[in-house]
Amino acid sequence: MTSAPELVAIVPAGGAGTRLWPLSRRSRPKFLLDLLGTGRTLLQDTADRLAPLTGPDGLLVVTGTAHAAAVADQLPQLAGDGAANLLTEPSPRDSMAAIGLAAAVVEHRHGPTVVGSFAADHVVPEPGGFHDAVRTAVEAARAGYVTTIGIAATGPSTAFGYVRRGAPLEGVPGAYAVASFVEKPDEDTARGYLATGEYSWNAGMFVARTDVLLGHLTRHQPTLEAGLREIAAAWDTPAREEVLARVWPGLTKIAIDHAIAEPVAAEGGVAVVPGAFSWDDVGDWDALGGLLPADEAGAHTLAAATSAGDNGAARPTTAGPLLAIDSPDAVIASDGGAVAVLGLPGVVVVRTGDAVLVVHRDHAQRVKAVVDALAAGGRPDLL
Amino acid sequence: MTSAPELVAIVPAGGAGTRLWPLSRRSRPKFLLDLLGTGRTLLQDTADRLAPLTGPDGLLVVTGTAHAAAVADQLPQLAGDGAANLLTEPSPRDSMAAIGLAAAVVEHRHGPTVVGSFAADHVVPEPGGFHDAVRTAVEAARAGYVTTIGIAATGPSTAFGYVRRGAPLEGVPGAYAVASFVEKPDEDTARGYLATGEYSWNAGMFVARTDVLLGHLTRHQPTLEAGLREIAAAWDTPAREEVLARVWPGLTKIAIDHAIAEPVAAEGGVAVVPGAFSWDDVGDWDALGGLLPADEAGAHTLAAATSAGDNGAARPTTAGPLLAIDSPDAVIASDGGAVAVLGLPGVVVVRTGDAVLVVHRDHAQRVKAVVDALAAGGRPDLL
Structure with missing residues (x-):
């Protein structure tokens, strides 16, 4: 057993990213893309953002077999002693299995450790406030709470669940008991939430001690916990593949929100640290447009790279001119040719080598309908 | 001197086609494209449409050096005795030089002959009415008139010049004296024209005996006529290149409308045959949309071929699905990849291998602004 970092960050890297089609695809989901044109993919940006909190060895990525090679390419630091910090799931069993496996592996390696789960494909433009919030969450986690980071809502979004805070946590300034989690509301309900000043968006960031997390799991999902412990014990041994093949497919498929956050909140065991940083889950092309700077014509353009180069960084491309005439607020992305609007x-x-998407920003949430139509039309090559 | 067909059709094949960018380019102007998805390009369709009027040997195409090979590929019938019916201009000297050269070559080969000039890139969906009008125009031409085919206006277009008819021509039912030609009007003026019932669009179709046409030229543009005669006399001899190089660059650059149609109309020497056929010059993407059938989603799609195959016909392609969701009247063209709207x-x-254009049909006339911006931005490869 080796000494653990102060915080081990667990990053589940999955998702189909259909709302950013055609740039994001089954074979290259959102987290593998350099969507901001910075030369770093969202996954790399996430790793960069977490590094000051975890140190060089405190990042652990859980991904599927389809993306393991791409993740290893983009984050060579995960390799350590033979890919020690890249956990590959044989098949998707939802977020509780992914995060629980990582927590169990960390605990088996290091003993009880504070871990935090963070999505691989979110954007935090100014990480300072994020770091402050996570450090506060780590304190609350040490005190025994499963602690979530609440995102300051910028509007009555219907795309997110909400977390309602209760009384301040004693001894941890900036943290509050969680009164309840609520599912994605309709817009009127969301307006009501915001009017109270007590609600934040739930971005699925949870920080907890592994022993606390797995302890809750023992009570609420005992067979899942037992399965994860068995796999974790075998992970760093020659028995890994045999145990995974036998145990993994039978694990309960459940989200961490339902397995832990909601029932434990009802027991008073969850805390929230309301964050004071801007954040975006880049949920669709409209959201991405809001993150890209406006050019002199008032358009938001992205000369996109869709594959990683030798060093894991996005490959530079020479996208043709992206030209907006009398089209303010247009969002134009191309991984090669010219685009004129x-x-x-x-x-x-959005232009890629094999497809073009054209939609108004107001309809950006509906892009999944295109992906569905292509699937129904027998074009899996375009998904 | 060999016997002439009843009618020799002269087809000037030129134009940059900037309004159909990015499918039409300097290197592949509109007439070389299969814009209707029929498997025949507009040039081939023009030749097919004229063949019943001219017979197999009565088509003569005048084009620039840049497009001579493509024209020969698409219309192998022009080759005859060594490309006899494909005239290549060393440089553009406007329509009078192009049509006048062809007329002079025809007269030198066959003696006085009725010729008609027809654009290479117009669409006549039902050629029967067109054939009737041209046959009437040939009668009027035999009677000594320079005869134009008037296009039945479908609205107060500001994109065309108009021709106003006067009294019926004696002895040629269906033909009228031309009272005047007028330049492209503003919309109110155009409405006034249509209200009189006397105006048709001027599509630049002129039918005349070569001796009549060149006779008018002798009076109105004597040095141009002399130059054309000198070149025509040398055309089928080894001296062609020498004479062309010496004479062609000095020819007066003038449109046939100004050189012949307008002054001769003022003299009473021009007739018009008002056509009763539908016609389109495919002036922009909106016009093309009107010519393409609607698919089940109400969109007008074109899986375009942008290059000619071995037999001169458009090369078959496998354009990805062209998918319109909640986008009736959309116009979608692609020469390869999928497009979803x-x-x-x-x-x-419009998607091509190197560019995408997105514009509303209401702004289709403004596409030249994109081409201008690309030219100003130093991207001649995209023009």
Whole structure:
């Protein structure tokens, strides 16, 4: 057993990313893409953001077999002693199995440790406030709470669940008991939430001691906990594949929100640290447009790289001119050729080697309908 | 001197086609494209349409050096005795030089002959009415008139010049004296024209005996006529290149409308045959949308071929699905990849190997602004 970092960050890297089609695809989901044109993918940016909190050895990524090689390419630091910090799931069993496996592996390696789960494909433009919030959450976690980071809502979004805070936590300034988690509301309900000043968005960031997390799991999902412990014990041994093949497919498929956050909140065991940083889950092309700077024509353009180069960084490309004429607030992304938009404010145009998407930003949430139509039309190559 | 067909059709094949960018380019202007998805390019369709009027040997195409090979590929019938019916201009000297050269070559080969000039890139969906009009025009031409075919206006277009008819021509039912030609009007003026019932669009179709045409030229543009005669006399001899190189660059650059049609109309020497056929010059993407049938989603799609195959016909392609969701009247063209449009009625999306254009049909006339911007931005490869 080796000494643990102060915080081990667990990053589940999955998702189909259909709302950012055609740039994101089954074979290259959102987290593998350099969506901001910075030269770093969202996954790399997530690792960069967590590094000051975890140190060089405190990042652990859980991904599927389809993306393990790409993740290893983009984050060579995970390799350590033979890919020690890249856990590959044989098949998706939802977030509790993914995060629980990582927590169990960490505890088996290091003993009780504070871990935090963070999505691989979110954007935090100014990480300072994020770091402050996580450090506060780590304190609350040490005190025995499963602690979530609440995202300051910028509007009555219906795309997120909400977390309602209760009384301040004694001894941990900036942290509060969680009164309840609530599912994605309708817009009127969301407005009501915001009016109270007690609600934040739930971005699925949970910080907890592994012994606390797995302890809750023992009570609420005992067979899942037992299975994860068995796999974790075998993980760093030659028995890993045999145990995984036997145990993993039978694990209960459940989200961490339902397995832990909601029942433990009802017991008074969950805390929230309301964050004071801007955050975006880049949920669709409209959201991405809001994150890309406006060019002189008022358009938001991305000369996109869709594959990683030798060093894991996004490959530089020479996308043709991305030209907006009389089209303020247009969002234009291309991984190669030129794009010209004329007289269409707020339009989204995305060009890849094999596809073009055109939609208004107001309809960006509906892009999944295109992916569904392509699937129904027998074009799996385009998904 | 060999016997002439009843009618020799002269087809000037030129134009940059900037309004159909990015499918039409300097290197592949509109007439070389299969814009209707029929397997025949507009040039081939023009030749097919004229063949019943001219017979197999009565088509003569005048084009620039840049497109001579493509024209020869698409119309192998021009080759005859060594490309006899494909005239290549060393440089553009406007329509009078192009048509006048062809007329002079025809007269030198066959003696006085009725010739007609027809654009290479117009569409006549039902050629029967067109054939009737041209046959009437040939009669009027035999009677000594320079005869134009008037296009039945479908609205007060500001994109065309108009021709106003006067009294019926004696002895040629269906033909009228031309009272005047007028330049492209503003919309109110155009409405006034249509209200009189005397105006047709001027599509630049002129039918005349070569001796009549060149006779008018002798009076109105004597040095141009002399130059054309000198070149024509040398055309089928080894001296062609020497004479062309010496004479062609000095020819007066003038449109046939100004050189012949307008002054001769003022003299009473021009006739018009008002056509009763539908016609389109495919002036922009909106016009093309009107010519393409609607699919089940109400969109007008074109799986375009941008290059000619071995037999001169358009090369078959496998353009990905062209998918319109909640976008009736959209116009979608692609020469390869998939295109998906969502929630944008009347949008135009054109995808080629190196570029994408997105514009609303209402702004289709402004596409030249994109081409201008690319030229100003130093991207001649995209023009």
